[in-house]
Amino acid sequence: MNSKVLVAPSPHVHGGDSIQKNMYGVVFAMLPALVFSFVYFGMGAIIVTLTAVASCYLFEFLISKYLLKKVPTLNDGSALITGILLAFNVPANLPIWIILIGALVAIGIGKMTFGGLGNNVFNPALVGRVFLLISFPVQMTSWPKPLGFNTAYLDAETGATPLAIIKEGLKKGEPLSQLMHDIPSNMDLFMGNMGGSMGEIAGVALLLGLLYMLFKKIISWHIPLTILGTVAIFSGILHMANPEAYAGPLFHILTGGLLLGAIFMATDYVTSPMSHKGMIIYGIGIGLLTVIIRVFGAYPEGVSFAILIMNAFVPLINVYVKPKRFGEKRK
Template sequence: MGKLIVSLSPHAHGNETVEKNMYGVVIALIPAILVSLIYFGIGSAVVLLSSVASCVFIEWAISRYILKVNPSISDGSAIVTGLLLGMNLPSNLPIWIVMVGALVAIGIGKMTFGGLGNNPFNPALVGRCFLLVSFPAQMTSWPTSGHWLKYMDAQTGATPLSIMKTAIKSGDASVLNQLPDATQLLLGSNPNLGLGTIGEVCALALLLGLCYLLWKKVITWHIPVSIIGTVIIFSGILHLANPVYADPLTEVFTGGLMLGAIFMATDYVTSPMTHKGQIIYGVAIGFLTIVIRNWGSYPEGMSFAILIMNAFTPLINTYVKPKRFGEKQK
């Protein structure tokens, strides 16, 4: 009879590492980055590089000189935060504002709580929402396409989300006729309209990133599918009740919904651990996004919805916590 070997947990070893997952997210973002360079040109490059460089430097400086620990910037988490922050910004944002956003994202959103694995809120969204509240004019100035060599002085225009908000406020459904069709929104071809943030311009590029993340098992389907499904159902009900509300495909393909559902809400640290919890979390984010978009002050609600549900993640984890083996069922 063989010996029974008892050892401390963990009892299983996988090949997943922080570095592998973080650089997997970077690879998944490549299609969206390339599309942003096509549509925004030099502005996209300036903002993204400034954001990544600032986040990496700030994390290194705080680790070395304030926390007095060895900097862990090689794990790729600061690069991911910088990319996601940059993807949530306009391509004509001044560099100094990008640096302020990076300082808030890393300094307040991440390192204040002890660094990677300890932050309760998505750091990139903390930085983005801080900038949106502090610099509303600069953060809501959206360049149009065709200005590849222009950065600060690119021509700006209204975004599909602002048109949707105008239709709701005016009660005139004909305003929605100014919107591109679903195919144009999917590809990011919005002639004469502001293109929004760097990362939200092309839904198809983001979907390619989702396919890669699912293929490599960096994330599971539960959060993005529950968010997108909830938005489709809720916005569909509203559209049927009153055509002044945009149709479901328009809601899904506009703004930062795809970017948030795929890359922001799925953050390991700030999302629930179980699949059941992730579905509850995703449904709530989708519902809150539509509520904020249609009845809130801002045209976009994805960032605020994710941060709100980040705060509820510990409660969700407690609610759906699996029973211990042998524990009596209530």
């Protein structure tokens, strides 16, 4: 034996899990959705993704090196996730300069102001996304039609999302059954053949990602399933009350960013509760808020806002919702 014997408190072995493994696992789970977005939106999707990822890395590096004066830790993969998620949340024809602003807000305000990975209250990508949505509403809501590599990057033919069609139509007083003719079939919605943000359209790809993450135990089922369940139940009740005014549960789940939000954004480790009980409360909150914003709010889409609002409640949930203790004295 060449060196001195090591002494440390137990346990003496580690499971081998690491931050990188989890982060790159999430990235791997996002690949199907990424591929689908490339297929549907062509070059535009590739440009947007590359810009978002590169600028997230750049801003993280600059801020941690020159503002926080610490050694930048880029290899943990969290900037990559933020970059891809930001790209997933914007239209595939968004100009580069807007993406840069989004990345700066996401990393700069959403993450680094709180002290970097592990300390942020809000999901960084969503902070960037919502900032862009409010600042550049026109660019952020003119979605290109999914025409594959025929989709031009900047001056593409644009169309509304199914949710926007319904919202506008209902405002004009048209009955839902009439409006549904303008909506692609459920199969098309599931496969992602509709207008929308880059990563949110292909439900099938997102579900593949969910299965992978559950299988690899990167996330637990609690958050995504409670969100989807709550949305299904709540919208189902509304639909049964008045089928002409409220769309059904399947429509709500397959359209907009619900699957993307429930699977990849709400499950962000840092900004979600720690205990399973807390996760369920958080999931129910997001589900309810999403439907309320979609159905009764001014915006056609509400997932981002719902997640951000519930992010703000996470510290409170963590303090007041304790996991089930072994041998807890029952009152």
